[in-house]
Amino acid sequence: xxxxxxxxxxxxxxxxxxxxxxxxxxxxxxxxxxxxxxxxxxxxxxxxxxxxxxxxxxxxxxxxxxxxxxxxxxxxxxxxxxxxxxxxxxxxxxxxxxxxxxxxxxxxxxxxxxxxxxxxxxxxxxxxxxxxxxxxxxxxxxxxxxxxxxxxxxxxxxxxxxxxxxxxxxxxxxxxxx
Amino acid sequence: xxxxxxxxxxxxxxxxxxxxxxxxxxxxxxxxxxxxxxxxxxxxxxxxxxxxxxxxxxxxxxxxxxxxxxxxxxxxxxxxxxxxxxxxxxxxxxxxxxxxxxxxxxxxxxxxxxxxxxxxxxxxxxxxxxxxxxxxxxxxxxxxxxxxxxxxxxxxxxxxxxxxxxxxxxxxxxxxxxxxxxxxxxxxxxxxxxxxxxxxxxxxxxxxxxxxxxxxxxxxxxxxxxxxxxxxxxxxxxxxxxxxxxxxxxxxxxxxxxxxxxxxxxxxxxxxxxxxxxxxxxxxxxxxxxxxxxxxxxxxxxxxxxxxxxxxxxxxxxxxxxxxxxxxxxxxxxxxxxxxxxxxxxxxxxxxxxxxxxxxxxxxxxxxxxxxxxxxxxxxxxxxxxxxxxxxxxxxxxxxxxxxxxxxxxxxxxxxxxxxxxxxxxxxxxxxxxxxxxxxxxxxxxxxxxxxxxxxxxxxxxxxxxxxxxxxxxxxxxxxxxxxxxxxxxxxxxxxxxxxxxxxxxxxxxxxxxxxxxxxxxxxxxxxxxxxxxxxxxxxxxxxxxxxxxxxxxxxxxxxxxxxxxxxxxxxxxxxxxxxxxxxxxxxxxxxxxxxxxxxxxxxxxxxxxxxxxxx
Numbered sequence: 001x002x003x004x005x006x007x008x009x010x011x012x013x014x015x016x017x018x019x020x021x022x023x024x025x026x027x028x029x030x031x032x033x034x035x036x037x038x039x040x041x042x043x044x045x046x047x048x049x050x051x052x053x054x055x056x057x058x059x060x061x062x063x064x065x066x067x068x069x070x071x072x073x074x075x076x077x078x079x080x081x082x083x084x085x086x087x088x089x090x091x092x093x094x095x096x097x098x099x100x101x102x103x104x105x106x107x108x109x110x111x112x113x114x115x116x117x118x119x120x121x122x123x124x125x126x127x128x129x130x131x132x133x134x135x136x137x138x139x140x141x142x143x144x145x146x147x148x149x150x151x152x153x154x155x156x157x158x159x160x161x162x163x164x165x166x167x168x169x170x171x172x173x174x175x176x177x178x
Numbered sequence: 179x180x181x182x183x184x185x186x187x188x189x190x191x192x193x194x195x196x197x198x199x200x201x202x203x204x205x206x207x208x209x210x211x212x213x214x215x216x217x218x219x220x221x222x223x224x225x226x227x228x229x230x231x232x233x234x235x236x237x238x239x240x241x242x243x244x245x246x247x248x249x250x251x252x253x254x255x256x257x258x259x260x261x262x263x264x265x266x267x268x269x270x271x272x273x274x275x276x277x278x279x280x281x282x283x284x285x286x287x288x289x290x291x292x293x294x295x296x297x298x299x300x301x302x303x304x305x306x307x308x309x310x311x312x313x314x315x316x317x318x319x320x321x322x323x324x325x326x327x328x329x330x331x332x333x334x335x336x337x338x339x340x341x342x343x344x345x346x347x348x349x350x351x352x353x354x355x356x357x358x359x360x361x362x363x364x365x366x367x368x369x370x371x372x373x374x375x376x377x378x379x380x381x382x383x384x385x386x387x388x389x390x391x392x393x394x395x396x397x398x399x400x401x402x403x404x405x406x407x408x409x410x411x412x413x414x415x416x417x418x419x420x421x422x423x424x425x426x427x428x429x430x431x432x433x434x435x436x437x438x439x440x441x442x443x444x445x446x447x448x449x450x451x452x453x454x455x456x457x458x459x460x461x462x463x464x465x466x467x468x469x470x471x472x473x474x475x476x477x478x479x480x481x482x483x484x485x486x487x488x489x490x491x492x493x494x495x496x497x498x499x500x501x502x503x504x505x506x507x508x509x510x511x512x513x514x515x516x517x518x519x520x521x522x523x524x525x526x527x528x529x530x531x532x533x534x535x536x537x538x539x540x541x542x543x544x545x546x547x548x549x550x551x552x553x554x555x556x557x558x559x560x561x562x563x564x565x566x567x568x569x570x571x572x573x574x575x576x577x578x579x580x581x582x583x584x585x586x587x588x589x590x591x592x593x594x595x596x597x598x599x600x601x602x603x604x605x606x607x608x609x610x611x612x613x614x615x616x617x618x619x620x621x622x623x624x625x626x627x628x629x630x631x632x633x634x635x636x637x638x639x640x641x642x643x644x645x646x647x648x649x650x651x652x653x654x655x656x657x658x659x660x661x662x663x664x665x666x667x668x669x670x671x672x673x674x675x676x677x678x679x680x681x682x683x684x685x686x687x688x689x690x691x692x693x694x695x696x697x698x699x700x701x702x703x704x705x706x707x708x709x710x711x712x713x714x715x716x717x718x719x720x721x722x723x724x725x726x727x728x729x730x731x732x733x734x735x736x737x738x739x740x741x742x743x744x745x746x747x748x749x750x751x752x753x754x755x756x757x758x759x760x761x762x763x764x765x766x767x768x769x770x771x772x773x774x775x776x777x778x779x780x781x782x783x784x785x786x787x788x789x790x791x792x793x794x
Contacts, residue, residue: 049188051183071510087504090515097517104517107269118512131300142269 009058014144024137026050026059028130031042033060034067035129036122039158041112059137071122085124086117196297203227207238217489218253220244221293227641234263244293247482252289256535257282267523275528283535308679309488309632313481313685320477346453348445351728355438356730361739362431369424370744377415379751382410386755386762397777400770407766412757415751421752428745434736439734446723453715467696468673468688475689476637476675487581487589489627494583497525497552518556526649528666539599541575543567554583572597574621586630595622600641605671611692613665616773618644627678637675644669660699664692714763 013023029050050060071078075080090100103109111121207227216223226239237260245253261278268274306314389403496502497516505513516525531547545565551557563579574596582588597619602612618641626635646665652658668691676687 015534037512048187051187053179053183054180075509083507083512084504086512087515091501099515100515105270105522107266110269110271113514115517116512116514118507118510121512 010062011054013058014141015149020138020141021061023053023056024134025053025140026056027063028134029055030060030063031067031129031133032123034064035071035126037113037119040119041108042114042123047068073128079118082118082121082125084117084121086119086121089120089124090115090117194767198231202229202231205361206236214243215295217493218243218246219295220246220249221295223293228453231712234265234268236261236263241291242293244289247478249292249294250289252285252287252293254283254285254378255287256280256533261528268673270523271525272523273526274523276530278528278531279534280531281535283533286538286539298466304692307488307491308681309484309491309628309630311681312677312679312684313484313488315679316477316481316686319684320474325658346449346722348442348449348719348723352364352442352723352726352730353789355442359435359438359734359737362435363741365551366428366431366741370748372739373420373748374426375421375748375751378413379748379755382413382755383758385410386758389762389766391765392761394769395773397770397773400766400773404763404766407759407763411763414755414759418756420750421748425745425749428741433733435738437724439731442727442730446719446727449723449751450716450719453719454712464693464697467693467700468710469613471606471696472675472688472690473694475606477686480677480686481637483591483626484628490581491583491587491589494554494575494581494587496554516552518553522556523662524552524556526550527557537567538590539569541567541569541573543575543578558584560584571599573599588626588630589626591624591626593622593624595620600644602647610660611665613646613661614649615641616645616647618642620671632680633677634679635675635677637673639671639673641671642669644671660702664695664699667695668692 030048031047036043049055050057089096100115103112103114114123206229207224210224211222212229214224221242221244223242223244224238224240227236228238229236237258239258241254241256241259242252243254245251257280259278259280261275264274264276334548354593386407389407391400391403394400394403400783404668491730502513502515507513518524528550529548531550532544533547534544536542543565544567545563548562548564549557549559550561551559560580563577563581565577566575569575573596574594576594577592579591580589582590598621600615600618600620602614603617605611620639622640623638624635646662648662648665652662670691672691674687674689676685
């Protein structure tokens with residue numbers, strides 16, 4: 001139900017007047033939570049940002065679920081990547097050491113666990129993805145609204161499905177998110 | 179800004195605060211239990227943990243730490259424990275505790291449930307150090323030494339069952355060596371078949387025989403035959419060089435063969451020794467008796483203590499290193515790198531733990547643990563342990579310890595137990611000391627100094643006024659009777675243990691005042707049986723190996739003799755040929771001299787004839 005509700009909100013948001021910026025920021029912030037280990041202080045900060053700024057929460061939810069699935073589907077590949085990147089930044093890059101010492105010894109910041117290889121590695125990867133993913137999402141939202149949505153609505157399969165009981169039920173469920 | 183979001187955030191924060199008030203205690207209890215269990219390797223249980231978020235005060239009503247070697251016992255248990263966490267360091271994720279009050283501390287108590295943990299704790303592959311090396315060597319000592327299996331031999335030396343499992347390797351090695359030698363011999367057979375010396379010698383012989391000096395009438399003919407003979411001589415010389423070289427090669431190969439054959443006896447000896455080791459037949463002497471009696475217990479205790487010290491040492495290294503080795507953490511858990519700043523606080527620092535409690539034998543104990551710290555360098559203090567205790571009857575205990583990781587790691591411990599009652603104490607599980615002490619007191623002193631490259635330790639145990647409990651109906655078996663006789667005759671027991679270890683060697687010395695008595699008596703009882711067992715094993719090894727060894731020697735002797743004979747045959751042919759050439763040479767030279775003389779005489783006669791006419 002939660003997934004359906006989020007999807008319903010997502011499609012609603014895609015077809016609403018919410019700006020592509022809001023949708024893109026929602027997606028990007030959700031991506032950070034999904035890509036990095038959940039129970040860490042930086043994710044609390046990201047959640048606060050989602051809640052207090054006008055970014056699309058449904059998009060953040062979708063991105064969180066999507067990237068969580070990606071991480072766990074490719075865990076044998078991504079875990080060593082995050083661990084190695086984090087280890088390299090924490091141990092091998094000498095000039096960054098003062099930064100890690102500062103973070104590790106500063107009140108509150110120390111609780112971010114950035115001295116953990118996977119937390120730091122995944123967080124850095126997430127930061128690197130912020131800009132490209134923001135612009136890509138923004139572009140995709142525009143494309144969806146201009147071309148894809150109209151085309152999808154014309155698909156025979158959609159027309160048929162729209163008339164089925166299942167879709168009617170789905171639409172009813174979708175209303176729950178309104 | 180989204181006001182709805184801010185309100186939602188406030189609601190979430192409210193829920194989190196309420197939930198944390200309700201659930202933090204359970205969560206923290208589980209975290210501590212899980213962390214403790216991972217470190218100890220057996221269940222660590224905390225009951226009724228209570229954490230006050232506002233005062234940062236923590237307490238629990240009881241703590242049980244399971245002994246990983248015996249999961250139905252606790253290493254340590256404690257009653258109510260109270261302490262406060264410092265707020266400001268906590269914001270920096272640093273756990274600083276000024277003082278922990280730990281009451282009702284005991285050790286060695288029974289557990290009501292098994293403290294084994296189901297999930298295997300994955301041990302990190304640490305670099306071997308003096309502690310792990312010593313533990314490995316001591317454990318190997320238990321596994322390998324025949325001495326530890328004495329109890330098997332107090333029953334009956336079952337040689338037949340031992341023989342079934344004997345693994346005698348000599349016959350297989352002999353087969354392999356014989357195949358090697360066969361290859362060498364075959365090469366020589368091929369060499370002799372290929373050289374064609376016999377034909378050469380026959381041809382040369384026919385050529386020499388064909389020269390008949392007596393039939394040669396002219397000097398030219400003789401001269402030509404002499405030249406031919408010289409040519410034959412050159413050929414014989416070159417054949418001689420070849421034969422000599424071949425002889426040297428053969429001598430070298432046969433010499434190597436002899437050396438290899440010489441190894442056979444060593445293999446058989448080694449088989450016998452291995453058979454004795456497999457049979458675990460102990461050598462009964464004074465040195466081994468203390469091991470028979472106390473070795474198992476001493477080594478088990480020593481490895482347990484060294485293992486614990488190694489755990490502490492490895493954790494201290496983990497926090498100390500700014501450039502830690504890359505680990506392989508569990509998926510998505512990562513590796514935590516600890517960063518410190520000069521004069522900053524360590525991640526964990528329990529400044530003082532006040533202990534009070536009692537031992538299982540009723541001694542009231544109290545003491546302090548100072549500076550349990552993640553990185554000693556930051557506070558410039560080692561971790562110290564000081565526990566004392568006594569009982570109204572004078573029994574006392576003192577345990578001092580220091581874990582010093584300021585520079586290279588060092589640990590020092592001194593444990594003294596005085597006037598300890600030994601009632602119902604079983605000192606060993608060996609069949610030589612099967613009875614518990616009924617009455618008596620003992621003094622124990624243990625010292626252990628561990629450095630980064632070596633360790634040294636000693637134990638001295640003196641028990642006085644001891645009586646052993648032999649039970650209502652003592653066994654009448656010869657060994658049991660002897661044990662009883664020895665133990666009844668002794669009212670004191672002295673045991674000295676020394677342990678020295680460095681990177682290359684570990685030496686464990688055990689010595690007790692029972693050793694001589696037991697050695698002499700045991701030799702009388704089971705010595706003869708062990709000698710018979712040794713003889714039977716030797717006979718079996720002999721039986722399995724002797725026939726094969728004889729066959730092998732016959733083969734080697736026959737092949738060596740055949741090759742020697744072949745070589746000698748060619749050498750004889752060569753010598754004969756040389757002699758024949760020499761003889762023919764002399765014959766030709768004589769004939770040439772004869773013909774020269776004839777020619778000379780003829781010239782002289784002719785000259786005389788001519789001169790005679792000239793003066794007539």
